[in-house]
Amino acid sequence: MSTREKARTGARPHHAGPEELVQTAAMARRFYLEGKSKIEIAAEFGISRFKVARMLETALRDGLIRLDIRLPPELDAERSDALRTRYGLRHAIVFTSQVQDPGGAALVTHRLGAVAAGLLAEIVTEDDVLGLIWGPEIEALSPELTALARCTVVQLCGVTPLRPVDANAVEAVRRAAAVSRGVAYPIYAPLLLPDGATARMLRRHPGIVEAVSRFSEVTKAVITVGAWGPGLSTIYDALGDAERENYRSLGTCAEVSGHLLDAEGRIVAPELTERIIAISFEELRRVPDVILLADGAQRAAATAAALKTGLFNGIVTDTGVAEYLLA
């Protein structure tokens, strides 16, 4: 009889008959949903296990059987995976953003905060020392942080209390520590100081040294990336017009933890590094997990530059930036 089976499968586009369709459907359910083995299925239908395998195979290939992966709609599995693979990251989460909405930047940041908070709740363990940079993204993250293992939280840089909302700048670190019931090490100092001497002095100041001396113990750091433009970088906003232009002319493309980077991820202005209170790249490089928060198409190029530093093994970003990074 098997020799005659061919008669019905000979046609090239393979007009599957109703029998084969329902049989394939039944076999698919047996195999994928009920977990039966192909040998069992073969016995049930009186065919060889090879035929079962081939039927499922072709059914999957021809789209008769389709399996879709249901994620919360805000997560973009495909780009997350692509990003992770492309940049060799350990954590890569892309959330969906409406690129068209220009006024929605704050909204995007808000969603970034929610997603990042979820990530922290997930990956931070009791043994971790969590380091948080300061910035608008962290401020968006903070209120979304509802669960966190009991860990130590260290602030990784000073603040720039320029805007009213920044009054509670260190609130993020305090809240994270509160949620985790762990110890907090905030930094009550500006991010950028007039000169290196002042910065060096402050770094040794009691209370600040408390935090700074723990930079080396951080096991998971959350870092944001700024672009060189108004409202896109805490450093940019803290500088005067002359310096802004100066650094722009030097090719500044991104700002990471107070460090200015060109498009290749190289530090542009070492002298500025002296004037900041923030975790250094050397220290960051020793942190096992460094996660980059990057939202908004305006920071796309900056994000690409930041990734080129090789400091990061994790990223949380939106569809728009992900598209740019994958292009």
Add this chain to the structure above:
Amino acid sequence: MSTREKARTGARPHHAGPEELVQTAAMARRFYLEGKSKIEIAAEFGISRFKVARMLETALRDGLIRLDIRLPPELDAERSDALRTRYGLRHAIVFTSQVQDPGGAALVTHRLGAVAAGLLAEIVTEDDVLGLIWGPEIEALSPELTALARCTVVQLCGVTPLRPVDANAVEAVRRAAAVSRGVAYPIYAPLLLPDGATARMLRRHPGIVEAVSRFSEVTKAVITVGAWGPGLSTIYDALGDAERENYRSLGTCAEVSGHLLDAEGRIVAPELTERIIAISFEELRRVPDVILLADGAQRAAATAAALKTGLFNGIVTDTGVAEYLLA
């Protein structure tokens, strides 16, 4: 590190974090769509293959991964499978019907014909001898038959040329043979005769004996089931009121190949069997594949009775009847 993984999976409802979600999604795609092995996936993600297996398992169980089977909408995979399993059939095809539509009986019969034609195109091979009963369902089947292996076609019973449409009663057999380019053996005789003697004589009539003598060679038979009511059975329609009532009072519930059956599938009126020209149950029992066509809720109980004969190893029916059979 693995010792700490638990922290994130400890919560019972398992609030999956974004990291785990996208990672599971990526793994599912690797495994199900790209065909990677779990060992490969485990290596890629730096976890054990067991964890990969468990993650996919739970994802499948929790509905994160969903597999849907895309069938032509007229086919009901679930009920087909249920019917096949429940009644131990080899072929079971349920097509969707709108039970609510009373005037749609003809439409349902039409769809039954199309599906059954598809089934025949699929399972009939060159070595088969196809036997067709006569009835409205077969008439609906006939025009839908557009492909068929080169097989011999035998008509399995006489006809009841009561209605105008029946004028071309044997057309079904002729058309099937034409499509298959095989030999046809029609029966130009009535299904029901006044007495057994006439029937016996006709069975030996040249031209009729041609077909009748081939009943034993049939390898695939297509049989319909009638209910005991007007327009639901060729035999019922051919009898007078007195006989109709007589057989009804004897518990007649179904009619199969001219034989009257009670609700348990037992032959009610052996004397009537003498008066018909149709394949007998004994002959049918020797046919490897006997497929029952049953459409319309009015024939549901009759179909159940027919299946109790144990003659059938295949069925084509609509949702309504299938529901009844599975209830």
Add this chain to the structure above:
DNA sequence: GCGCACGGTGCCCAAATGAGCAGAAAGAGG
């Protein structure tokens, strides 16, 4: 009319997989 290529089938063997098991860590409760 005949050979040839082809698609389908089943089998062999190596790789992949699943079930059950033991150890260990986290959380609850005393």
Add this chain to the structure above:
DNA sequence: CCTCTTTCTGCTCATTTGGGCACCGTGCGC
């Protein structure tokens, strides 16, 4: 603070699975 329970993890072994191979029948072209 300690212990018990629960749950997760990774391992071993038996089973399952898929790729490559040979066979067979068919349809096609010469």
